[in-house]
Amino acid sequence: MSAKDSVVLSDMKPGSRGKVVRISAKGPLRRRILDMGLVSGVEINVKGVAPLGDPMEILVRGYSLSLRKQEAAEIHVEVM
Amino acid sequence: MEAARVLQTGETVIAMAGNPNSGKSSIFNNLTGARQHVGNYAGVTVEKKEGKLIHQGKAYKVVDLPGTYSLGAYSEDERVARDFILKEKPDVIINVVDASNIERNLYLTVQLLEMGANVVVALNMMDEAKEKAIHIDVAKISKLLGVPVVPTVATKKQGMKELVVRAIQAANEPKREALKINYGSDLEKELKKLEDIISSHSQLSQEYPSRYLAIKLLEEDQEVYQQVKAIPGTAELLEQSEESAAFLLDETGEDAESLIADRRYGFISGVSKQAVRKRISAEQRLSFSDKIDKVVTHRVLGIPIFLAAMWLVFQFTFALGDPMIGWVEGFFEILGGVVGGWLAAAGASDLITSFIVDGIIGGVGSVMVFIPNIVLLFFAIALLENSGYMARAAYVMDRFMNTLGLHGKSFIPLLVGFGCNVPGIMAARTLENKKDRIITILITPLMSCAARLPVYVLFVSAFFSQYEGLIIFSLYLLGIVMAVIMGVIFKRLLFPGEVSPFVLELPPYRIPTLKATMIHMWERAGIFVKKAGTIIFSVVVLIWALSVLPWGVEPGSKESALGQIGSFFAPLFAPAGFGSWEASTALIFGILAKEVVVGTLGVIYGVGEEGVVTAIHQLWTPLSAYAFMVMTLLYTPCAAVIGTIKRETGSWKWTVFTMVYTLVLGWVMAVLVYQVGRLFGLS
Ligand SMILES: Nc1nc2c(ncn2[C@@H]2O[C@H](COP(=O)(O)OP(=O)(O)OP(=O)(O)O)[C@@H](O)[C@H]2O)c(=O)[nH]1
Numbered sequence: 113m114s115a116k117d118s119v120v121l122s123d124m125k126p127g128s129r130g131k132v133v134r135i136s137a138k139g140p141l142r143r144r145i146l147d148m149g150l151v152s153g154v155e156i157n158v159k160g161v162a163p164l165g166d167p168m169e170i171l172v173r174g175y176s177l178s179l180r181k182q183e184a185a186e187i188h189v190e191v192m
Numbered sequence: 193m194e195a196a197r198v199l200q201t202g203e204t205v206i207a208m209a210g211n212p213n214s215g216k217s218s219i220f221n222n223l224t225g226a227r228q229h230v231g232n233y234a235g236v237t238v239e240k241k242e243g244k245l246i247h248q249g250k251a252y253k254v255v256d257l258p259g260t261y262s263l264g265a266y267s268e269d270e271r272v273a274r275d276f277i278l279k280e281k282p283d284v285i286i287n288v289v290d291a292s293n294i295e296r297n298l299y300l301t302v303q304l305l306e307m308g309a310n311v312v313v314a315l316n317m318m319d320e321a322k323e324k325a326i327h328i329d330v331a332k333i334s335k336l337l338g339v340p341v342v343p344t345v346a347t348k349k350q351g352m353k354e355l356v357v358r359a360i361q362a363a364n365e366p367k368r369e370a371l372k373i374n375y376g377s378d379l380e381k382e383l384k385k386l387e388d389i390i391s392s393h394s395q396l397s398q399e400y401p402s403r404y405l406a407i408k409l410l411e412e413d414q415e416v417y418q419q420v421k422a423i424p425g426t427a428e429l430l431e432q433s434e435e436s437a438a439f440l441l442d443e444t445g446e447d448a449e450s451l452i453a454d455r456r457y458g459f460i461s462g463v464s465k466q467a468v469r470k471r472i473s474a475e476q477r478l479s480f481s482d483k484i485d486k487v488v489t490h491r492v493l494g495i496p497i498f499l500a501a502m503w504l505v506f507q508f509t510f511a512l513g514d515p516m517i518g519w520v521e522g523f524f525e526i527l528g529g530v531v532g533g534w535l536a537a538a539g540a541s542d543l544i545t546s547f548i549v550d551g552i553i554g555g556v557g558s559v560m561v562f563i564p565n566i567v568l569l570f571f572a573i574a575l576l577e578n579s580g581y582m583a584r585a586a587y588v589m590d591r592f593m594n595t596l597g598l599h600g601k602s603f604i605p606l607l608v609g610f611g612c613n614v615p616g617i618m619a620a621r622t623l624e625n626k627k628d629r630i631i632t633i634l635i636t637p638l639m640s641c642a643a644r645l646p647v648y649v650l651f652v653s654a655f656f657s658q659y660e661g662l663i664i665f666s667l668y669l670l671g672i673v674m675a676v677i678m679g680v681i682f683k684r685l686l687f688p689g690e691v692s693p694f695v696l697e698l699p700p701y702r703i704p705t706l707k708a709t710m711i712h713m714w715e716r717a718g719i720f721v722k723k724a725g726t727i728i729f730s731v732v733v734l735i736w737a738l739s740v741l742p743w744g745v746e747p748g749s750k751e752s753a754l755g756q757i758g759s760f761f762a763p764l765f766a767p768a769g770f771g772s773w774e775a776s777t778a779l780i781f782g783i784l785a786k787e788v789v790v791g792t793l794g795v796i797y798g799v800g801e802e803g804v805v806t807a808i809h810q811l812w813t814p815l816s817a818y819a820f821m822v823m824t825l826l827y828t829p830c831a832a833v834i835g836t837i838k839r840e841t842g843s844w845k846w847t848v849f850t851m852v853y854t855l856v857l858g859w860v861m862a863v864l865v866y867q868v869g870r871l872f873g874l875s
Binding site for chain 1: 261262264293294295296299449450457470481485490491492495588591600694695696697698700
């Protein structure tokens with residue numbers, strides 16, 4: 113786990129890309145994140161942020177997924 | 193197993209499973225011809241829907257399972273789907289897979305295969321995949337998964353024949369071996385230990401595929417854990433599973449849940465690498481959807497567009513619907529006149545004539561008057577859902593809804609609640625988290641449903657005809673404001689400190705098909721008509737009966753049973769300005785169905801549709817009329833809503849709670865309006 117150059121997804125800017133390294137969420141949120149295909153190694157692409165600043169939208173496995181920043185903060189990403 | 197199946201139905205059962213938005217409803221409609229809701233908002237198919245497929249003179253039962261991404265116990269939908277597959281053991285499962293989004297869709301497929309289900313994959317949306325320049329080697333996928341795969345385009349009915357043939361063929365074949373994904377040596381060793389224990393337990397090995405159960409236990413699926421715990425002689429297995437999970441965490445630094453998800457997606461990536469070719473990567477291609485999203489979820493434009501869309505829905509429903517209401521009213525007026533004339537000519541007594549003309553025709557008429565608004569509203573909602581905008585609305589609104597203690601998705605039930613609270617509350621099923629669901633269900637009755645509109649229309653035409661729009665809009669707004677306040681209160685008081693995941697798919701925009709929109713519209717409208725047809729009609733007859741009992745009293749007078757009930761409660765409403773027995777009586781019957789308030793007033797004032805307005809103009813004041821409308825908006829929802837709440841929450845506690853809090857809220861607000869109004873010299 114390359115903790116030093118990994119950031120949390122919620123801090124990533126629209127247009128940036130990265131690779132998921134770790135999910136720190138627990139319980140149902142963790143289950144949901146994994147089910148939606150956000151497992152370690154998968155590439156993601158930040159598409160944008162909702163008008164009120166939250167949630168954010170990402171592209172993963174070719175589809176669009178939105179999550180709250182609070183949830184995205186549990187996803188650790190290695191920026192590419 | 194075989195015996196259980198025969199006992200169940202005696203016929204072949206085809207279940208349909210798939211991700212939300214994969215086109216499952218469309219295929220289900222194609223196969224069964226059933227009128228069924230088709231939507232585009234993730235997770236609309238929440239109820240178990242059944243239909244009949246006729247093939248070569250034989251009937252097959254088709255069960256549409258809820259659309260889910262997975263088969264864990266994450267949501268009620270997932271539990272429903274999983275339990276159905278394990279317990280009802282359908283003969284074959286048609287797994288609808290969105291070809292344009294194949295990786296995530298196959299995640300569910302893999303789980304179905306791990307359960308040892310007899311699966312036929314419908315590779316749907318092949319047209320979209322083609323458009324996205326995704327090339328799929330169907331034969332290869334079929335070989336890698338070990339199941340038949342049929343390419344389809346549900347909207348154009350392509351591939352349906354082959355799908356049916358393949359499904360029926362598979363249903364008649366012996367069950368295939370469950371798919372075995374290699375979970376890596378560490379995990380496999382632990383799985384083996386668990387599988388061995390399971391195989392030696394006769395009940396367990398009969399009820400569950402052993403490898404599937406072992407995986408679920410390692411994943412620490414709480415629901416499966418509890419089910420196993422309830423079976424005697426399983427202590428050893430549960431102990432071993434806990435030990436194995438702890439060992440894996442120690443050994444790999446990862447919990448089994450992630451390891452398993454990783455491996456499943458790893459397997460899928462393998463399949464995808466061999467069988468799917470994307471000529472352009474998703475990142476490089478600015479799709480049709482992305483272009484729309486750039487505008488619709490724009491930082492500045494997003495909210496105005498959302499508000500404009502809602503305004504359009506509202507205008508479409510009412511501006512277009514109101515003239516049609518005139519036609520319906522006209523029809524029932526003429527009908528009442530004609531039938532009244534016949535009855536008089538036939539020498540019927542006044543009582544019978546009044547029962548038929550005022551009770552039955554008047555009652556049915558005051559319900560049918562709503563059909564134009566409802567049909568138009570649900571047409572608009574169906575367009576929003578099928579186009580994909582609903583999910584964006586949730587995305588745009590989530591921040592706001594979240595501060596109210598709600599989920600972006602709560603927006604849908606609340607919006608649908610404007611048409612009718614019943615489907616609105618039913619739509620709350622799309623919320624996976626119990627807290628979100630309960631709060632949404634509790635406040636949906638505050639949304640001013642279409643059935644409350646006739647009450648407003650009645651009082652508005654008696655007092656506020658120049659300000660019609662403004663007065664009615666203020667009531668809708670009051671309902672929303674109350675919902676916001678109650679939402680925040682409930683979140684703080686009933687579910688302190690609980691959060692729930694949002695994580696929502698934004699499906700690609702699709703041009704809604706007319707057929708799907710119409711099916712959706714008629715289904716929703718049908719719910720209202722059915723409710724209206726049965727409840728309203730019996731209520732009108734009941735009112736009529738109560739108004740003439742005990743025999744001999746002047747019908748509908750204060751001495752009648754109806755009048756006595758009303759008189760008893762009337763003083764309670766004096767501080768709100770409508771302490772008359774007529775008003776209380778109307779409110780009491782309004783609990784059976786809100787629109788009945790109008791019918792009741794019509795019957796007890798002893799005047800027709802036309803006369804009610806005049807009677808009210810004479811007997812009420814503008815202020816008491818407004819307070820009464822506030823009461824109608826907020827107080828205890830109608831019987832159908834109460835029944836729905838009971839069904840959806842599964843608890844009398846929440847049902848009674850809703851009935852009581854709305855009643856108190858309605859009374860408090862009506863009194864507040866009246867008293868404050870009087871302070872300002874209105875009356
Ligand atoms: N282009 C294309 N669109 C399709 C196809 N199948 C379905 N659709 C459209 O996709 C949208 C979603 O279809 P549904 O049948 O409602 O999907 P579902 O999986 O039942 O979705 P939920 O009701 O949300 O569970 C609708 O607008 C359909 O018209 C297809 O093969 N090609």
